[in-house]
Amino acid sequence: MLPLSGLRIVAVEQYGAGPFGTLYLANLGAEIIKVEDISRGGDVARTVGPYFVEGESGDNSSLFFQAFNHNKRSLSLNLSSPKGQEILHKLILSADALTDNLRGDVPDKLGITYKQLGKINPKLVCAHLTAYGRDGDRAKWPGYDYPVQAEVGYFKLTGEPDGPPTRCGLSLVDLSTGVALALAVVSGILNARETGRGRDIDVSLFDNALYNLSYVAMWQLNAGHNQKRVPRSAHFSLNPCQLYKTQDDWIYVMCNKEKFWAALCQCIEHPELTEAAQFANFKARRENLQELTRTLDDILSRKTTAEWLSIFSGQVPAAPVYDVAQALTNPFVSATDRIQSIPCDHGGDIKVLAPPIRCDGERVKFRRAPTLGEDTKAILTELGYSDAEITQLANCGII
Template sequence: MNAPETLAHARAREAAHAHVDTQANLPLAGLRIIAVEQYGAGPFGTQHLADLGAEVIKIENPHDGGDVGRAVGPHYFGPGDSHFYQSFNRNKKSITLDLKKPEGQEALRRLAAEADVVFNNLRGDLPSKLGLTYAQLKDVNPQLVCGHLSAYGRTGSRAAWPGYDYLMQAEAGYLSLTGEPDGPPARMGLSIIDLMTGTTAAMGLLAGVVGARASGVGRDIDVSLFDVALHNLAYVATWYLNAGKAIGRETRSAHPSLTPSQLYRTQDGWIFLMCNKEKFWGVLAQCIGKPEWADAPEFKTFKDRLANRERITQELDAVLQTATTEEWMKRFAGKVPAAPVYDVAQALDSDFVAEQERLLEFDHAGGPVRMVASPVRAGAHPTRPAPAMGEHTDEVLRGAGFSDQQIEAMRGKGAI
């Protein structure tokens, strides 16, 4: 399996890296990531890096349909190609590889030898069983960063537990903070823990690469859904840990200590106001035609307003219901921190989203596909759709020095 590289292999290697050349202006061009990933959190993290120019090579199991996200409905571009899957995997490559077979392990090690990162989002007890840890791969690449995104971490009593976003929201207290006080516990509308854990993993991987390039020594980097969910409690956790104050839900999604900072009724719906600096209260009073409120003793400071929150809510509702949300937004624009309350369709169809070019479009499956652009603006570049399962298997393996005969032999053994 270790035949010397031929001219054909060298050319295959160049082809495997050709996409880097087309995105050479991006900050992560030249960074190579081998990703044993599926579903949401892991692919979301590596998509951040792929959008910034990294070469992300997904490893998918040839025997189980690959990334389970391919089957997540209800909307599909075709078999094994769901809208959900496309949302997390653009600008990547896909190879099939059975890591439980010796041939799969040999291919993994060859790929790891030329990679910056080997990443997975498996259950915490699985990376070591599949040869994905730094201790298992450092002999082929001492600078390698091995990233692990799991539900509860790779150590401790829950290492072998499966876990999902909503479970983390429940156990980390989110459901006690979301919704109306007299309603049942409520989760956030998005899989926010998956998304933030993926983003945190991307940050961790880049930190690991910076350290490895400086020291010549790689490491394991661990991120878990539970740890991120807990870390997101931030100041709420600090309040409880130091002042013994465990906050709960507030009416109309109000800030626990600042007013006005919540939902208010308008003539045709709702608006969210956030006067989170003292100066904004006076500006708001002017904009709504109530300048006397700025100096009223019962409203003058944050403390005063918090003590009179219910009255302020009633007074603001009465004024704001005299005009539409759009009309108030025109009055407040750039003066008072305010936002209309949109549904998803209104949010994506808004004039500001169009002005800022926050949606991208590319060709896939015989037609245009539209998605939300990366939030990191690093220059224009072409976008490729998420890959078909195993689309780049032969290309990537040739680039790693495998001959066509060796690739076919692996295929015959079910390793790819």
């Protein structure tokens, strides 16, 4: 049994951040019922290209959509209608939590807050992922990862000092906020089971991105240090920790402990560097960073990246600098179960990344992302609706 087996989560979700959070829960065994507004074509991610499952033309063929929504069920439902609300209320009687990632003012309008649903299921946890929160001046603001990265300082911490402000290569605000949502849901359910009372829990892209500033924010708030970009993707205070040139490419070396600096000097056959006053400790190396970079560039450029990695293996934290294709064909990845295959309707497979949380060798059985409303009839039947009633709901545009 996976840890979250038996949990039922109703997810009024779309696009990336919310679905990424509930994907974590699904891969730990929870049942995720994805509620999608049929009048709007469901989750907008269903149309996101440019890449689609080969040989499929259905509404779940977007590889973007498949990335965030495999192992889930889809319930098409118009929550703006009284009948849609009636179905939701029946559904949450058997649910542990409801999640959403909508604009801050929408959950209350859709009737999906604890104030509204707690009367029906007092143990229900209502977890809301918004751009800027459900209160305040920005509650009605739409918001996305990249603008939030820009506003909270990420752009001016990323890239080379003489280049333009640069975003992170991935949607790290969306992804990390999704993980925060998953933690919020599990925490809320744990408390609800102990107390018999659920609650609203909120997480926003902005707050999560700001919180991720972590020690850099501490430096500014308490020491007045406004961190700027540094060359070669270096660590802001620990050296050597950056990109270095090799004979054929680049290598990333991270000596974040003094013992690794000593190990590096031994591996490159220059133990005398540990005795040099300008490289004696982190402070000295930071003050003489340009000289340290020139010295290590000169030494490391005498061998290839692969040769250095073989020499450093198990002694010095170091890595090659790969693109995405190289990363996914890395023997450390391809020789393991880190990439999984999901059987597809047309007879082929969809390759997906395995979840990073491992539970004593147990893994969820992978299923493709559902078509829009694929599980609607089954879920409504579970709730006690007859075939005739389900047909009438469909004819009325409720499902």
